[in-house]
Amino acid sequence: MSKRTLTAMPRRRVLHERAAPLPDRSASRPASFPEPEHTEIMLGEYMQRRERVLKSLGKSAALVFAGTEGGEHFAVNPFFFHLTGIANESGAVLLFDPTSDDPRKRVILFLRPLNPEADRWDGLREHLSGALRARLGFRTVLRTTQLPMWLANAARRAKSLACLHPFVQHTQNVTEDLATYRKVAERMVGVQIEDRTDVLPRMRAAKSRTEISLIKHAIDITHEGFLSAMRTLAPDVGEAAIQQSLEQTYASRGGQGLAFGSIVGSGLNATVLHYRANSGPTNAGELVVIDSGAKFGGYCADITRTLPVNGRFSRQQRAIYDVVLMAQEAAINACRPGASLWEIDAAARSVIEHADLGDFFIHGIGHHLGLEVHDIDPRTPLEPGAVVTIEPGVYIPDQKLGIRIEDDVLITSRGRQVLSEAIPKTAPEIERVMGER
Numbered sequence: 001m002s003k004r005t006l007t008a009m010p011r012r013r014v015l016h017e018r019a020a021p022l023p024d025r026s027a028s029r030p031a032s033f034p035e036p037e038h039t040e041i042m043l044g045e046y047m048q049r050r051e052r053v054l055k056s057l058g059k060s061a062a063l064v065f066a067g068t069e070g071g072e073h074f075a076v077n078p079f080f081f082h083l084t085g086i087a088n089e090s091g092a093v094l095l096f097d098p099t100s101d102d103p104r105k106r107v108i109l110f111l112r113p114l115n116p117e118a119d120r121w122d123g124l125r126e127h128l129s130g131a132l133r134a135r136l137g138f139r140t141v142l143r144t145t146q147l148p149m150w151l152a153n154a155a156r157r158a159k160s161l162a163c164l165h166p167f168v169q170h171t172q173n174v175t176e177d178l179a180t181y182r183k184v185a186e187r188m189v190g191v192q193i194e195d196r197t198d199v200l201p202r203m204r205a206a207k208s209r210t211e212i213s214l215i216k217h218a219i220d221i222t223h224e225g226f227l228s229a230m231r232t233l234a235p236d237v238g239e240a241a242i243q244q245s246l247e248q249t250y251a252s253r254g255g256q257g258l259a260f261g262s263i264v265g266s267g268l269n270a271t272v273l274h275y276r277a278n279s280g281p282t283n284a285g286e287l288v289v290i291d292s293g294a295k296f297g298g299y300c301a302d303i304t305r306t307l308p309v310n311g312r313f314s315r316q317q318r319a320i321y322d323v324v325l326m327a328q329e330a331a332i333n334a335c336r337p338g339a340s341l342w343e344i345d346a347a348a349r350s351v352i353e354h355a356d357l358g359d360f361f362i363h364g365i366g367h368h369l370g371l372e373v374h375d376i377d378p379r380t381p382l383e384p385g386a387v388v389t390i391e392p393g394v395y396i397p398d399q400k401l402g403i404r405i406e407d408d409v410l411i412t413s414r415g416r417q418v419l420s421e422a423i424p425k426t427a428p429e430i431e432r433v434m435g436e437r
């Protein structure tokens, strides 16, 4: 589909969680803060994604579930969101039915029936209509009460049902598509269940231009937050004040929530990987690990910087900091299409081991980033368009010292582009920005 057709499509805001009006950023906006290229994903892009799934299925029929998790605070399944842009329809289901003789019925969206009493509490919902179909970008929208009949007909024709939701471990609940297919297969003969769980993760791994621009904007907002954290940090300011300066800046720059709960840990707390209390002091001479990210248009940033509380690294802190930085550079240079995260991890690890700090790098090098902060399976191949975090760290509790440096890296056809490269990172850059406070 050409760009021209895309822009001609009806537009819809696809804010992932609470929809907030885009703020007026004309006032008090630093020159370094660019306008996002896109603030939303066009309906046509979602339609293209569904067409790709349909083609990849061959003759098999398949379901994708929006889920019901979160109840009142419904959190849509990201695979469903990626194919529809619909975040607020708990219980909705997509049916792919490639063997239907009616092309309008090959992709059907099923929505829960209206419930006027519940909907007064949870949000008013629309009757099925042409206007609703146009707004959602579907040619056929039905109610979930009709899904069993449509699925039975599809299964009878196709004789094959494809699992699209990634499988889970035996201690977790069976995925909703597999559970449903088993019930169908018990009720008619000759229906196969197929593993096509690679399709959606691969699609989500390779980000479109629009998705990259949304991630880039989330990173730009996060950049502003880190600058204000750098200018706020001082002895006795405390972790909580740093968290506030980050998160208030995100909100004032148009951020739409947090990608995850910010981590601000000073001294010993910097060595706790998932430290969330953010309630400790910031003592002179300590290092503070700040791991945080804003969200924009549904997409996440995930950045870590390590800052000296007094604005200057000690000689010994600086020596270890530079090892972690070199390890990060080695890992970033290993990022290219076809590389695996394990190879990239090894590049960083060999630098850290060479400095005799191998036992203190206790986690993996990074993860995919997108709609979720830990987006899709880390074993998903790095193809152009993939965005990964690169975050080596060294943690020495005996010395109350933790250092982690994390950037968000786009895999390009030629190699990589560090999307967060503008955020001060070398020790001299950090000391310069902290000196401005």
Ligand SMILES: [Mn+2]
Residues within 6 Å of the ligand: 302, 389, 391, 406
């Ligand atoms: Mn991360």
